[in-house]
Amino acid sequence: MTSKPVRIMIVDDDQDLAESLADLLQVHGYDVDIAKDGQDALEHARAQDFDITLMDVRMPVMNGVDSFLAIRKIKPQARIVMMTGFKEPILERAIRAGAEGPLHKPFSVDDLLKLFETIH
Amino acid sequence: MKSSQRNLLMKFDNARIRNKVLAGLAAVVLPLIAVGVLTFFASGSVQSDFDKLGLRDLPQYTMTDDVEVSTLHLLRSFSELISLTLANRYGDGSAAVAVEKARDDVAQAKANLAKAIDSLAALPNSSQPREHSIIIEIRSGALNVILEIDSTIAILDSGSPKQIFSRAARVQQKAVRLNTWIDQLHAISSTALATANTTLGGTIGTLRAVAVGGCILGLFIALGGGLLTANRIARPIQSLRSAAERLGDGDFAALDSERKTTDEIGDLIGAFQETARKLRESQDKVTRNERLSALGQVAGSVSHELRNPLGTIRHSMGMVRQMTAGKGLGVERALDRIDRSIERCNAIVSDILEFSRVQELNREATAIDSWLDDMLDEHEVTPAVTVRRELGSGAEVLLDCTRFRQVLVNLIDNAAQAMTDPEWAPGDERQRTITVRTVAAGPHVRLSVADTGPGIPADKLGKIFEPLFTTKAKGVGLGLPTVRKLVEQHGGTIDVESTTGEGTTFTVWLPRQHGQADLQPDAPIAATA
Secondary structure, X not given: OOOOOOEEEEEOOOHHHHXXXXXXXXXXXXXXXXXXXXHHHHHHHHHOOOOEEXXXXXXXXXXXXXXXXXHHHHOOXXXXXXXXXXXXXXXXXXXXXXXXXXXEOOOOHHHHHHHHHHHO | OHHHHHHXXXXXXXXXXXXXXXXXXXHHHHHHHHHHHHHHHHHHHHHHHHHHOOHHHXXXXXXXXXXXXXXXXXXXXXXXXXHHHHHHHHOOOOOHHHHHHHHHHHHHHHHHHHHHHHHHHHOOOOOOHHHHHHXXXXXXXXXXXXXXXHHHHHOOOOOOHHHHHXXXXXXHHHHHHHHHHHHHHHXXXXXXXXXXXXXXXXXXHHHHHHHHHHHHHHHHHHHHHHHHHHHHHHHHHXXXXXXXXXXXXXXXXXXOOOOOOOOHHHXXXXXXXXXXXXXXXXXXXXXXXXXXXXXXXXXXXXXXXXXXXXXXXXXXXXXXXXXXXXXXXXXXXHHHXXXXXXXXXXXXXXXXXXXXXXXXXXXXXXXXXXHHHHHHHHOOOOOOOEEEEEEOOOOEEEEOHHHHHHHHHHHHHHHHHHHOXXXXXXXXXXXXXXXXXXXEEOOEEEEEEEEOOOOOOHHHHOOOOOOOOOOOOOOOOOHHHHHHHXXXXXXXEEEEEEEOOOEEEEEEEEEEOOOOOOOOOOOOOOOOO
């Protein structure tokens, strides 16, 4: 296994959640970056490439769906997994446009790794 | 201050009802009193008219008087004729002219008496038999007098003075006898008149007493009866009014104690009680909806806010588990407990979200029996419990199958949990059984889920559909409220029956899909629990 570690961006305004998820994924050998909202995620996406993005839906400044659509415009190949704690009606738009998931919080690490296997 | 105003208002109302009732009675009683007063005065005038009536006003009196006078006149002219005839016979014969005149006088007097007798004969028959027979005697007596006079006149020229005086004495006898009859008649008439006067006086007295007494009694009865009636009408209305005011202040039981009579007031009380019942139901529904709405608004943000920290705990725990794996630190069981608790927290959040979710149903016509069959095949129940199926409705209903599945899952899982509660064991060897049954019931399908568990105590049975009420050690109390919400969204109702120690039956009534052929007329409609 000489290939580079998989690069993951976690987008969530809940800092504790983002950091705990980042820690967990790093323990499992992933290279993880954190964005604090949809706008921040878009800027990260402009600056570098990520193999997988884990995107929350409800966030300040720019919500996850708008951020997803914006990233898709500049990086059509980006794989973005939506995360939510609630059945948000707007999520449908993202799923129809090709978003992965959604993962329902609080998801287990097994659910997450299984999903990674299918999309990567 | 407010209360005294209320009392004044009630008195005012009572006075108005009283006045109306009294006015109605007065309209009847016053004409009757007027009739009484008229009777009183009219009877007085009858009495005074009768008082003026004397014996001489009676026709039999005046006519017999005529007979008497004519008889006297006849006797006088007759004795004149006798004395003139004898004087002429034994004198110088110069009185012949006077004798002729005396004969004419007698003839005239006889004619007058005969006329008086005819008048007497024309009198209507008296109602008193005694009076009638006396009148007959008077008539025959007067005729006898005339006959005796005629027979005396027949021997006047040829008879001796002795013969003539003897005949004249017989005339006198007949006349005296006639006079006696006339006197008797007068006596009888006088007594009859006096008796009639007394009787009339008594009758008129009674009539006047009745008229006066009737008027006074009528007045008292009208006044007393009017007040009594007004009071009887006004009292239940006042009571109803104060009960209605209490109802307005939110006391829904205010009307329950009102006595229901069989009259219109009773109907009114019944209508008010029905209104109060509907008001209470709608108030309950509003209260419930307000609670739901408040809960719904909170639930969305709470669940979001809770699921993030739950996620954080789970991720952190996952990392700890990963780092401690295989190091023999003995933390695995603790980590498992944390994991289960996260699941429980998540289930509660899911319950709240499900209950508060406002979502249109996606209903389609479904054959409920086969759908239930499939659903029960898929749904796992603990092996300690037997699930029996009696699916015989043969009906179609409009179902949102995904949402309605929750109704069945909830009812079946509740029943299974109740029967596998470690603190309860069946009293006998009864099996722990859940029976799912469908029956067609007119325009409805009756779907029941019956268990043989411990039952629900009566004091809790009325509350089980209220949000946040639970009998379980674990649970937030939204399962049955969600069931009821879903059933009502399907246009149905749900009720529950339970006997402690025997089990609980939940019955769901769902409207059948239109166009079903075998509608039965005896459709019981379930009351909402």
